[in-house]
Amino acid sequence: MTSTEGATARADHQRPRGLAPFLRSQMRNIAPFLTLIFLSAFFAIASPSFATIDNVGNILTQVSVTGIIAVGLTFVILCAEIDLSIASIANVTGIAVAYFTLQESYVNIANVPMPGIVAILLALALCALLGLVNALGLTVIGIPSFIMTLAMMQ
Structure with a gap:
């Protein structure tokens, strides 16, 4: 076994495999989405009028202005401004x-x-x-x- 094969074998051996290590490494990306899901579930249970099509439309209408502004500001930030x-x-x-x-x-x-x-x-x-x-x-x-x-x- 050459030294590069040994290094590759050690790297493969040390790299954790499975879903749990992957989720732990991606927690920064997953946490906001999980928070949104938990908050939506909580409010759907707490108030029967929350989980309706009319309310979803109302929420999307309220968020649309912020979303449009965020898309525009994304281009500004990409230009390092x-x-x-x-x-x-x-x-x-x-x-x-x-x-x-x-x-x-x-x-x-x-x-x-x-x-x-x-x-x-x-x-x-x-x-x-x-x-x-x-x-x-x-x-x-x-x-x-x-x-x-x-x-x-x-």
Whole structure:
């Protein structure tokens, strides 16, 4: 037996086999998923209205905004940058839509009454303008992303 065969045999002998060692080594990846399953089971047992199709749809609707933001931020992080202003700009979008939307007569909010689609388009244009300010500060001026997005967060 040569020295490389002996090293391979020792490495194979020392490597644990089976499901339990694999699960232990992957616990960092598995733990959030197991937590979600246990929490879902707990709330399904605790409240009969939790495990309904309507509630699942409601949960997915509530999580969709966070999911869309997370996908966008994934690309930012993959480029080794950071964006601290994302929540503030998302809030500006909601405020802009509320400002430009036609309100009911009992709502006492100063606004510019416009149809819904126009309000949404104006809010998206405003947020695109804020994103452009971020982009120009990063690329043209050369401000680090942490500082630029921290300033835009204010």
